[in-house]
Amino acid sequence: MSSGQAHDDELAPEQTAGFKVSEAKDINEYQQLDANDESLRKWKESLGLGTGTSISDPSDPRKVIILSLGLEVPGRPDIIIDLKQPGAIESLKDKPFTIKEGATFRMKATFKVQHQILSGLKYIQVAKRMGLSNKIQEMIGSYSPNTTDKPSYEKRFNEETAPSGMVARGHYKATSRFIDDDNVTHLQFEWSFDIKKDW
Numbered sequence: 350m351s352s353g354q355a356h357d358d359e360l361a362p363e364q365t366a367g368f369k370v371s372e373a374k375d376i377n378e379y380q381q382l383d384a385n386d387e388s389l390r391k392w393k394e395s396l397g398l399g400t401g402t403s404i405s406d407p408s409d410p411r412k413v414i415i416l417s418l419g420l421e422v423p424g425r426p427d428i429i430i431d432l433k434q435p436g437a438i439e440s441l442k443d444k445p446f447t448i449k450e451g452a453t454f455r456m457k458a459t460f461k462v463q464h465q466i467l468s469g470l471k472y473i474q475v476a477k478r479m480g481l482s483n484k485i486q487e488m489i490g491s492y493s494p495n496t497t498d499k500p501s502y503e504k505r506f507n508e509e510t511a512p513s514g515m516v517a518r519g520h521y522k523a524t525s526r527f528i529d530d531d532n533v534t535h536l537q538f539e540w541s542f543d544i545k546k547d548w
Contacts, residue, residue: 401496412465413470421457442539454511456487458503471487517544518544521543
């Protein structure tokens with residue numbers, strides 16, 4: 350789901366001062382860069398270039414495919430939403446997560462990159478309740494297309510603590526976006542969660 354919204358909307362990524370996105374290169378161009386340059390070779394290795402066979406699907410133009418979203422809570426089973434299932438995204442806003450007030454939790458995402466280098470993928474979330482909103486932004490990073498050696502990536506986000514107290518309890522509506530340095534939105538969806546006194 351791409352979005353044509355203006356750059357000043359609440360799900361727009363925070364910009365890094367002085368940062369300029371370099372010109373996108375085809376995967377083959379990266380692989381042919383000077384192999385004698387040690388720092389360049391290490392950078393290419395860090396992106397996983399040159400190992401395994403490509404698994405990019407020529408019939409699927411998407412550059413990033415978000416495979417699943419998860420919620421980790423210490424001492425509790427992970428909640429995993431398989432986004433490969435038909436209708437999984439659409440049903441998220443009608444099936445709220447329950448989070449205990451004051452609980453520590455961590456979100457995570459698994460995803461596949463295709464066709465070309467992915468530069469600066471970010472996760473942005475805005476949660477709202479009773480007119481108040483809270484925005485978080487998580488840098489996921491830059492990745493090369495997945496191969497048979499590395500068929501997918503997993504990113505565990507920073508730990509968060511759910512708000513607590515009577516005022517914090519209730520139903521929250523959230524909108525999330527995966528966007529890259531080229532301002533391409535790879536996935537945007539609505540979901541909801543409830544902060545309760547207990548699980």
